[in-house]
Amino acid sequence: MYENYLALIPFFPLLAFLLNSLLVKNKLNNVKAGLITFLGLFTSFILVILTSMHVMENGPVHVKLWDWMNYKNIVFDIHFVMDQLSVVLCLMVTGIGSAIAFFSIGYMDHEEKVGKFFAFFALFAFSMLLLVLGENFLVLFMGWEGVGLSSYLLIGFWYEHKKNGDAAKKAFLANRVGDFGVVLGMIGYALVFNTLSFRDLQHPDMAVIMANKELLIGSSLLLVLGVTGKSAQIPLFIWLPDAMMGPTPVSALMHAATMVTAGIFLLCRVSNIIVHFSVVLDVIAWIGALTSLLAALIAVTQTDIKKILAYSTVSQLGYMVMACGLGAFSTGLFHVFTHAFFKALLFLCAASVIYGCHHEQNIFKMGGLKNKMPVTFWTFVVGLLAIAGIPGFSGFFSKDEILSMAFTNPGNGIFLYSVGLLSALLTAFYMTRMLCLVFIVKPSHDVHDSHHHHIGEDNGHDAHEIHESPSVMTIPLIILALCSFGAGYVGMPHLLGGHHNSRLFQTFVEKFTAIPTGHHHLSEETEITMMIVTTILILCSMGLAWYIYVKNDHARMRDSLKAKFLGLWMVSNSKFKVDELYETVIIKPLYQVGHFLVDIVETHVVNGVVKLVTKGVNGGGAFLDETKPEKLEMGILYIIIGLTILVTAVFNAFIFS
């Protein structure tokens, strides 16, 4: 029975996709299109709940659909599994997905082509479910690229504007660079272990690992490249901020809560292998830590509400990746879990704000929305406290565990800890800054560097028209706010939960993933002190933001700060010029190579040989064409002599030898 449920879980979103895409001609009205996708996701959600109850008691459920291909004894099959890892992700994808689909019914109400939007939405859910339910690398990879493709389609949803199309293309290409790594990494694993099934990779043979160390390290690093693509880490993070061109609910689901966490999911899937290679772990940890810091530094000076959230996502993803690099895969996944709720919440709040402000996205043009949008405001506050890591809210539990894992990590743990702490403080700062500017301070109209990222009506910002969003949008906000508060309690530290209620989530996940080893033990006092100090520092950071943007005239304060730290401000505001760097170092030279190949190699070398031959033949013909008969005779004579020599030589060499 549960096998059938499992097979049906991805089927319902697929059905919703097909219905929405095939009925598009018949002009389904917006609400119906939305309901189809919502119901598709919600049905899957119920099935996921039913199946996951079974899984929690009786262990993984498998369903094998058909053989895709086989090679020697490696079977590539279309095979789903609901195990400890998939349970978590499935609940997130279908649960948060349903909430966001419901929200979108309201948000997309006035748009055109809504059927298309909900079709892509359902396609995304389908691909994501393939990714998390796949029992082997192949199905995972199908979902992996499927989410990339649906993300591409949704980022370019308003394709009439070149900017959106470019952002979509950039996302797809960056992901494809990662996919290059995933394909090669997966092939490497397949050749070493003779299997692609995660069930087998969970308990790899140590002798095999040691015998193929170099190949496995290389393959693992290639997989890490894939992770940096999908989960927007250095060096491939550049696509995620641009991905905000898509409709905001989509950013909430894909570019914040679920899709971008696929990289961490992949690391968990192969955790039992990479945990044996400290060099791979170190690379992962440093990529995560540096990404987390870099993105937080950029977020501090951004003005577009969605860009700030995007960089915040990159930064939080860095946290999760760092946790994996510390060997604490379950903790990383725990942060994936809590982050999904509060980041979806924050994005939907942003969507609500953008909807209320008629597609204004510049936070300096907002302000004072606290009273006009009370539900949005209070739910946003919950999201803020969660992401900042205030004790009691979900983000606190996961973030704190990552920091203590870093702190107790032997070797360079203390550096990772400092970087992590610094980005936590920055996060608290820029999120508070956003809260102040959007909801609390009075709007100022002297800002000129406006960013109109959204298309459509350019009917400026008018404070009188701002209104709270309809309840179809606020209900999901409230649900997500409750989860953002409560989700952390499933993974409390020993200190707070005692022996029976602590680390429930982590222990559950560790039935699949590798268990963190080699960490120092922390005494209770140290742990408490660390928690308190971190919390105080975070509160200070929030207070600082409050002081700059609320207590003072923020425009003046901002200018004076900007003047003082102009260099830093410029660097942060220009996003460290990473885009420009790639453009000049990689893309343009490559394009030049293409030009060189076409203009020089193709014309003068490849075609040159052809031309040379033609010329030779022409010359020979012209020579024979001369009217003097003796010359013609000479020509024929030469040909006969030549042929005779050739034939004799050939026969002598090969036949009569």
Add this chain to the structure above:
Amino acid sequence: MDQLFIIKFLIPLLWAIGFVMAPKQNEKAIKLFALIGSFVVLAYSIKMYADLPDPGQLTELFKFDMPLFFNLTYTFAMDGLSGLLLILNAFLLVMVVIATWEIKTDKLRLYYFLIFSLIWAVNGSLLATSIYGFYIFWEAMLIPLFILVGVFGGENRRYASFKFFLMTAGGSILMLAAMCYMSAMAYKLNGSYDLNYEVIKSLNLRYSGFWSPQSLVFWAFSIAFFLKVPVFPFHSWLPDAHVEAPTAGSILLAGILLKLGIYGFLRFVIPVYPQAVDAYRDIILYLGAIGIIYGALTAWVQKDIKKLVAFSSISHMGFIIMGVFSQNPFAVKGAIFQMVAHGISTPGLFIGVHYLYTRTHTKKMEMYGGLAKVMPRFAVLFFLITAGSMAVPMTCGFVGEFMVIAGTYEINKVVAILAATGIMLSPIYLLKMYHLTALGELHHEENKSLSDISVLEAAPMIVLSVLTILLGLYPKLVTGMFEGTINFFTHSGL
């Protein structure tokens, strides 16, 4: 032996002759005749495959003795691989007839005559197993295509058709020379000049370095096939031919004619010259990998959409040649699958280009833009086919590329990694094409009144899109057809 074989085999030719005799005025009837003919060819191709007792074995269908002419015999035989390509060939014929249904020309009868005789020649070279028979049909393929490009082609058609003809025929001369030599050897061995399949396999030419007979014969055949595939750097005729060829020519050229080069390798090179294949394998693997990257980068900078697709073909064919020469069973299987996948996606792209060209009368991509607004049906189907060409998983393009890379990785990691860069490069040019065509603003005034494709026009693209997804999800549909033959195409030296 199949008594009716010769009739079945001659159907396309008979049909072609039928066009010659058809009344000139009634265009509709001629087109209908062509449509029926294409389905008949498809039906008998499928029937012939279904009748095979064992697709894994080469089954002799017909033998034709010529006692007065050096005692040569012409043998026709078929196995899973030739059956698969036979069906692909007939399927593409159906696609061509439907996609170019609206063609406007006063030489309609000539048009269909050429197409059907081209199909016939392809069938001939797929079924002939005596090397002289193969050679005759191989050369015969050139003539209809030469005329097709030369008569129905674009502005620069003469240059293109001559270049295409001379380059491929030039390669064939090398092949002919090698055949003469082999005949002489066969005479020494058997007292007969005959070169049927058993004889060539039993020749066992001596191999000892580059100047030894096996190596020279291998290179003579290889260069002839390289020119056909075409493998970098023998490709210079392909972009010209594609750009100038009418759509029917482009579809058949990309869809099936290029694969004949690969088929030639599989049938007449790999099982016959094992030591030479082993010795030169790495060189050819590198040529394949370079072709993948070269084709992708050159496709990227093109401004002409048809040229872009043509260069993308070079990139895709790189995968196939690599898979074949890796001699790893999985990669060989993938390469054969990729022949089918490329035979679906590239004709699909050419059909799309055809619809664009008949509407806008230009192939410059800068003259398109934002067409999704006015041609939504086209935009969706074109995207599905582009995704297939881009090798997105769950489409047929992915299956072949994945299998080739995986199989080659076991043999030569560097080459596999070079080839895998194709994963990164293919979306660069294909998305560029799609974005310039369908997305963005509809900024050209004259494009605002374009009509979307009709149901009839959409039909071939729908069929191709459905196949793209179906084969991506269930590749065994195709691999099952030729699986048993793989052992013949990977010699035991490995």
